[in-house]
Amino acid sequence: MSEFFTITVLVATLASGIRLATPFLLAGLGETLGQRSGVLNLGVEGVMLIGAYAAYYTALQTGSAWLGVLFALAAGAAMGLVYALITVVLHAEQGISGIGIFLFGLGFTDLLFQKQVGTPITIGGLSRVSIPWLSDLRYVGDLLFSHSPLVYAAFLLVPVMRFVVNRTTFGLNVRAVGETPEAADTLGVSVAWTRVATIVIGSTFAGLAGASLALEVKVFQQNLTSGRGFIAIALVYFGAWRMYGVMTGALLFGIVSATVLQWKTLGIVSGGAAALTTMAPAVLTIVVLVIVSRRVGAPAALTRPFDRAS
Amino acid sequence: MSKFMSETPANSTGDLPASAGASTAQRSSTIRRLVVPRLAGLVVPLAAVLAALAVGAVMLLVLKANPIEGYGAMLSGAAGSWDALADTANKAMPLMLVGVGISIAFRAGVINIGGEGQIIMGAISATLVALAIPGTPRVLLVPVVLLAGGIGGGIWGAIPGALKAYAGVNEILSTIMMNIVAAGLMSFLLQDLLIEEGAIRIQQTKRLSENADLPLLPGGTRLHLGFIVALLVALAGYYLLFRSAIGVRLRAVGHNPDASRYAGMAVKRSVVQALALSGACAGVAGAILVFGSESHRLIGEGGSAGFTQSAGFNGIVAALFGGLHPLYTVPASFLFGGLLTGGIELQRETQVPAALVIALNGLVVVFVVGSLKLRSRLAQWVDSTSMDAQTPQSEPDLVEATS
Numbered sequence: 001m002s003e004f005f006t007i008t009v010l011v012a013t014l015a016s017g018i019r020l021a022t023p024f025l026l027a028g029l030g031e032t033l034g035q036r037s038g039v040l041n042l043g044v045e046g047v048m049l050i051g052a053y054a055a056y057y058t059a060l061q062t063g064s065a066w067l068g069v070l071f072a073l074a075a076g077a078a079m080g081l082v083y084a085l086i087t088v089v090l091h092a093e094q095g096i097s098g099i100g101i102f103l104f105g106l107g108f109t110d111l112l113f114q115k116q117v118g119t120p121i122t123i124g125g126l127s128r129v130s131i132p133w134l135s136d137l138r139y140v141g142d143l144l145f146s147h148s149p150l151v152y153a154a155f156l157l158v159p160v161m162r163f164v165v166n167r168t169t170f171g172l173n174v175r176a177v178g179e180t181p182e183a184a185d186t187l188g189v190s191v192a193w194t195r196v197a198t199i200v201i202g203s204t205f206a207g208l209a210g211a212s213l214a215l216e217v218k219v220f221q222q223n224l225t226s227g228r229g230f231i232a233i234a235l236v237y238f239g240a241w242r243m244y245g246v247m248t249g250a251l252l253f254g255i256v257s258a259t260v261l262q263w264k265t266l267g268i269v270s271g272g273a274a275a276l277t278t279m280a281p282a283v284l285t286i287v288v289l290v291i292v293s294r295r296v297g298a299p300a301a302l303t304r305p306f307d308r309a310s
Numbered sequence: 311m312s313k314f315m316s317e318t319p320a321n322s323t324g325d326l327p328a329s330a331g332a333s334t335a336q337r338s339s340t341i342r343r344l345v346v347p348r349l350a351g352l353v354v355p356l357a358a359v360l361a362a363l364a365v366g367a368v369m370l371l372v373l374k375a376n377p378i379e380g381y382g383a384m385l386s387g388a389a390g391s392w393d394a395l396a397d398t399a400n401k402a403m404p405l406m407l408v409g410v411g412i413s414i415a416f417r418a419g420v421i422n423i424g425g426e427g428q429i430i431m432g433a434i435s436a437t438l439v440a441l442a443i444p445g446t447p448r449v450l451l452v453p454v455v456l457l458a459g460g461i462g463g464g465i466w467g468a469i470p471g472a473l474k475a476y477a478g479v480n481e482i483l484s485t486i487m488m489n490i491v492a493a494g495l496m497s498f499l500l501q502d503l504l505i506e507e508g509a510i511r512i513q514q515t516k517r518l519s520e521n522a523d524l525p526l527l528p529g530g531t532r533l534h535l536g537f538i539v540a541l542l543v544a545l546a547g548y549y550l551l552f553r554s555a556i557g558v559r560l561r562a563v564g565h566n567p568d569a570s571r572y573a574g575m576a577v578k579r580s581v582v583q584a585l586a587l588s589g590a591c592a593g594v595a596g597a598i599l600v601f602g603s604e605s606h607r608l609i610g611e612g613g614s615a616g617f618t619q620s621a622g623f624n625g626i627v628a629a630l631f632g633g634l635h636p637l638y639t640v641p642a643s644f645l646f647g648g649l650l651t652g653g654i655e656l657q658r659e660t661q662v663p664a665a666l667v668i669a670l671n672g673l674v675v676v677f678v679v680g681s682l683k684l685r686s687r688l689a690q691w692v693d694s695t696s697m698d699a700q701t702p703q704s705e706p707d708l709v710e711a712t713s
Contacts, residue, residue: 042482046672082676092679095421095482096630100675103623107371107668114663115373214374222665230486237483272502279494282487286473293478 003266011139013262014255019147019216021254023048023209023225027155027232028239028246029161030205035236036165038301039087040179042098044206045229046105047079051210056220057116059123066126069150069211076207079105080200088195092304102229110222110282116178117220125218126150150212157205162243174198178299181306191306206232227282229245234285237292241299249288253281354685355631358677359645366670374595387655388648396531401619404429404595406540408625408630409639410547411591412462413469416552418584421562424485425469425592425622427492428562432593432618433600434496435462437504437515437608440601444546445518452522453591456597462587463593466492470587475578481585489622496617500610513519513610536598540643543591547636550587560584595621616683619650627671630678646671650708 003009027044034041041047054075055068062068083101086092126148135145165171173194176184181191206229213228214220231253239245260277263269269277388398408425415422436459470488473479488584500513507516524535551557563570563580571577599617600608609617619705628646632638649671651663 040708086676086680090680091683092676093682096626097422097676097679099423099623099626100679102671103627103675104669105669107665107672110665111369111373111663111669114665115661140438195470227490228492230483234483234487237480270502272498275494275497275501278497279491282490282494285487286479286484286491289479289483290473290477293480297448 001281004071004262004268007139008042009262009266015143015147016261017251017255017258018143019151019254021122021217021250022148022151022154023213024232024253025237025247026157026209026252027206027213028144028235029154029157030202030209030241031233032202032236032239032241032243032246033161033165033174033205034180034198035194035302036241036299037174037195037300038181038304038306039195039199039301040094040098040233041083041101041199041202041206042095042208042230042233043083043101043105043203044080044098044232045225045227047076047083047203047206047212048229048232049105049109049209049223050079050226051076052214052224053112053210053220054207055211056123056214057112059125059215060117060121063124065124066213067229068215069126069208070208072211072214073204074207076210077200078206079207080203081196083203084196084199087305088192089201091307094303094305106223109220109224113146113220114244120219120221122218125215129183141242148212148216150208150215153208154212158243158247159161165243170194170197175299177306178301181301181304185306185308191308193228195306231281234289237298238285238288240292253284256280272290275305277286343388354681354688355678356632358681359631359674361677362673363669365673366620366666369669370660370662370665373662375662380656380660380662383655383659384652385670386648386652387658388652392529393531394651395532396529397651398644398648399533399537400647401645401650403536403540403598403602403623404619404621405628405643405646406640407543407591407595407598408621409629409643410544410636411588412626412629413632413634413636413639414547414551414560414591415467415584415588416629417564418560418580419567420474420581420584420588421482422467422470422485422585422588423482423623423626424488425625426618426620427489427622428466428592429596429599429618429622430489430492430496430591431454432459432463432596433465433608434492434499434596435459435593436597437518437600440518440522441504441515444521446519446521448521448523448525451519452524452535452601455522455601456563456594458588459593459595459597459600460594463596464590466593467589468582471582474585475581485585496608497610502606504608506607514605515608516604518601520606520610521604522601524598532604533604534600539594539598541640543594544636544640547591547639551636556583569601592622592625624650624671627675627676627678630675 031041031044039191043179051072055072058071059068070093079101082306083097087094128146129152131145131148135141137145163172173184176189177191184190209226209232213225234240235246235249235253238249239247260274260280264274333708363381367381370377387394389395408429412422412425421463436455439458440451440455440648443451466488470479470484473484474481497513504515505511506514527533527537551561559575560580560583562575563577567577624646628642629639631645634644638692649667653667656666657661657664
């Protein structure tokens with residue numbers, strides 16, 4: 001255990017925690033936006049898988065990781081349109097249609113991977129960008145200022161998303177639609193279009209989250225995300241529908257996962273016990289849900305479809 | 311949720327008004343009222359499957375496979391021979407059990423996504439029992455391990471149920487987290503405490519007691535006793551939901567929790583009960599997956615999804631397709647079990663990975679829930695065109711069961 005508590009190992013673990021937090025954060029921010037408008041998208045896991053595969057396959061074929069990011073964004077947006085069609089236009093039950101999207105993403109990416117690639121071939125990924133001056137700082141430089149561009153993007157999006165939700169007209173509409181769609185509708189805000197917009201943006205974020213994961217591990221496999229999308233949804237509850245709350249949760253989960261990985265590498269925990277520690281984030285989520293559920297209210301119209309006619 | 315609950319085939323079996331002296335026009339409209347919603351209840355899910363298969367055909371074309379050959383291979387793989395049919399039935403069993411459980415939970419207004427975890431915990435507790443009392447005679451041990459499976463899954467369902475009822479925790483999230491916890495626990499046990507002793511450390515238990523093997527049914531196929539168990543559970547689920555006082559309470563709570571509370575029903579207890587029963591059904595499926603398998607052990611190879619065959623999710627598909635009715639879940643499970651066995655043949659014949667079936671299942675879910683609105687519109691249209699403007703009972707079987 002003592003070798004874990006050296007400053008170099010701790011810095012490396014925390015830095016890896018920040019990297020592992022990135023997919024959670026990106027997916028969580030997108031999901032928060034959607035839920036603020038009253039739409040629960042349980043399909044995040046499936047969209048992440050599709051985004052991850054799109055990024056992986058594009059990078060493999062073209063050698064350009066950035067092109068992969070672009071395709072992941074497009075794939076995420078496309079899945080968002082599909083989900084919007086099902087839940088906003090057809091008023092489908094959100095929880096269950098999300099599971100449908102998840103199953104589709106799980107099967108579809110596995111199908112494409114087995115057919116188009118077959119064996120896991122490593123890709124280049126995005127090279128780390130060291131911020132001049134700052135990255136030279138001792139420990140802090142390694143911890144905060146030498147990451148992949150997507151890591152910086154994810155954390156910069158936190159204040160941006162907060163500003164959008166709290167300080168812009170669009171954000172006001174989103175919140176109104178999520179709390180009292182009837183009132184918003186009376187005031188001339190289109191509930192349907194607002195929700196379509198949040199779903200598509202949120203789903204694009206989920207696609208990007210998948211890309212950040214695939215470009216970080218530089219490989220694809222069946223069920224690459226292994227529950228990260230679902231945890232990202234739980235993080236929205238954890239963060240009480242606030243962007244910074246989601247960020248705190250994502251960091252916590254990233255660091256817990258990184259610690260478990262580091263312990264495994266250092267041989268502090270054995271294979272069996274390591275399997276047991278993979279449960280830690282899930283148990284933590286349940287505990288947090290118990291604490292959070294009573295205290296803070298979800299958007300009032302969450303999971304409630306809006307029908308003008310009724 | 312209430313909209314979702316009411317659009318089910320069971321609701322269209324309303325009593326026929328006495329039509330002894332009715333005119334021909336009235337009678338035809340009565341028939342139409344009775345038949346068309348029923349047809350809509352059947353046609354819409356079937357159309358959803360056809361739509362999913364059509365999208366699947368496009369996917370096959372893109373992957374440069376002939377869809378007709380592909381689907382032909384699936385059909386012969388699923389139902390081409392008695393052996394194929396038996397394999398389909400074996401794949402249908404866990405779907406049926408999970409599906410019955412899902413019907414109970416969804417009807418009570420509780421969305422159980424935790425089938426995977428409940429299957430795993432059922433399998434683990436059944437395995438532990440078989441390891442503890444291996445010498446027990448078969449007539450006793452088989453029912454005991456199945457029961458242990460039900461209890462294990464039931465407890466795993468009751469936990470999120472209690473969290474929802476008494477702490478207000480969203481059950482969709484908690485059941486998903488319980489899946490991850492169960493998968494971690496299984497992986498731990500199979501790498502550590504329950505691993506087969508020997509030189510090669512594969513993640514599996516030793517061969518469990520032969521006395522716990524589910525006997526094969528006569529006929530020379532691989533069909534085993536689990537099939538009878540699954541059918542009995544489906545029947546029991548039907549009686550519980552539609553012919554018992556508990557069922558009336560569960561469905562009332564699902565329909566309108568506030569009114570149920572006002573009527574003096576124990577809403578919180580109902581939520582826990584529904585999830586526990588739902589988990590118990592999935593737990594029995596877990597036990598059947600262990601003791602009905604050809605290896606007769608709990609195997610961790612391929613991760614937890616390798617063991618459960620994703621039945622916890624696919625069972626939701628079967629239940630939705632069966633209109634959340636335990637008895638209709640039986641044919642629905644055969645359909646999706648057939649897709650699973652057919653998928654293996656598809657891979658063998660056309661080199662298209664069987665993962666296509668998972669994608670198809672996702673599409674079926676999306677199309678089925680997406681078309682519920684359409685189904686209710688269709689039912690409304692039938693109501694408005696019928697001559698007698700009497701509104702059909704929204705919950706006829708509720709009345710039936712109480713009288």
